[in-house]
Amino acid sequence: MATFFETVTAAIRDFEENGFDSVERLQYWTDRIRRAAAESLTPESVLNEQLTRALGSIYKRMVDDGQILKKHPGVPRFTIDRLKPKLRGELDRRMMVSRSLIKLNREAMVEKTTQRFAGWASSIPAGGSRAVETKGVKDNIRKALTSLSFEERRCVIDQSAKFVSSLNDIIATDGGAIAARWHSQFRRAGYNFRPDHKERDGRVYAIRNNWAIEKGFMKVGSAGYTDQITQPAEEVYCSCSYEYLYNLRDLPDDMITQKGKDELAAVRAKIAAMRA
Numbered sequence: 477m478a479t480f481f482e483t484v485t486a487a488i489r490d491f492e493e494n495g496f497d498s499v500e501r502l503q504y505w506t507d508r509i510r511r512a513a514a515e516s517l518t519p520e521s522v523l524n525e526q527l528t529r530a531l532g533s534i535y536k537r538m539v540d541d542g543q544i545l546k547k548h549p550g551v552p553r554f555t556i557d558r559l560k561p562k563l564r565g566e567l568d569r570r571m572m573v574s575r576s577l578i579k580l581n582r583e584a585m586v587e588k589t590t591q592r593f594a595g596w597a598s599s600i601p602a603g604g605s606r607a608v609e610t611k612g613v614k615d616n617i618r619k620a621l622t623s624l625s626f627e628e629r630r631c632v633i634d635q636s637a638k639f640v641s642s643l644n645d646i647i648a649t650d651g652g653a654i655a656a657r658w659h660s661q662f663r664r665a666g667y668n669f670r671p672d673h674k675e676r677d678g679r680v681y682a683i684r685n686n687w688a689i690e691k692g693f694m695k696v697g698s699a700g701y702t703d704q705i706t707q708p709a710e711e712v713y714c715s716c717s718y719e720y721l722y723n724l725r726d727l728p729d730d731m732i733t734q735k736g737k738d739e740l741a742a743v744r745a746k747i748a749a750m751r752a
């Protein structure tokens with residue numbers, strides 16, 4: 477069986493010699509290139525397996541082994557157990573989304589590859605041409621396909637980041653988080669950070685309608701609410717994350733109301749009295 481590159485080389489030679497003299501000739505070669513392209517890729521089943529393994533191990537580590545609790549101080553283990561159906565559902569949903577993304581990506585890349593060939597081939601006059609420059613053509617036709625394996629690897633990484641973010645969001649929402657501090661990876665070497673995400677680094681966003689706001693203990697800060705910005709890992713290849721805050725005392729000063737400060741002082745006094 478001819479490799480993708482051999483097929484492209486043969487197709488180019490055929491057009492060099494004969495040119496675009498019939499639709500059938502073009503159809504014949506685009507079909508062959510499409511098939512060779514699809515065959516040259518890592519089988520979809522293998523990719524899906526990698527994906528299942530990657531997302532499955534995140535779920536095991538975070539949910540089954542309880543590592544996610546480290547990110548949510550004060551949230552008890554039974555909250556995780558109670559939320560398991562929801563967390564499990566998120567795993568299933570993420571698997572489905574990732575699989576269809578991989579499928580669509582592949583179809584688009586194979587299509588792009590054959591389109592590039594057809595674009596070039598249909599420009600060669602009938603009877604062929606010796607004047608065609610073939611190396612550039614080959615490279616151009618191969619480009620979409622070689623970038624695909626890189627894209628697919630990144631897809632697994634990106635879907636994993638999105639999955640982690642959603643799991644944390646489920647725990648935070650149910651566990652009573654009151655705010656979230658944004659963490660950007662902009663210091664990481666080679667990370668192509670978004671300037672506006674770097675801008676968010678360290679800022680604290682209030683979670684709307686949380687118990688502390690309802691009790692009048694806290695107010696929204698200058699950063700605003702979490703629902704006014706994109707979520708960590710929501711945008712493609714975003715590696716940002718949230719550190720969830722559950723206690724009044726962890727908020728920046730300007731997000732605690734006078735009533736909240738009085739409450740904190742009262743709690744401290746109570747603890748001091750208990751110790752005395």
Ligand SMILES: [Zn+2]
Nearest residue numbers: 673714715716
């Ligand atoms: Zn980001």
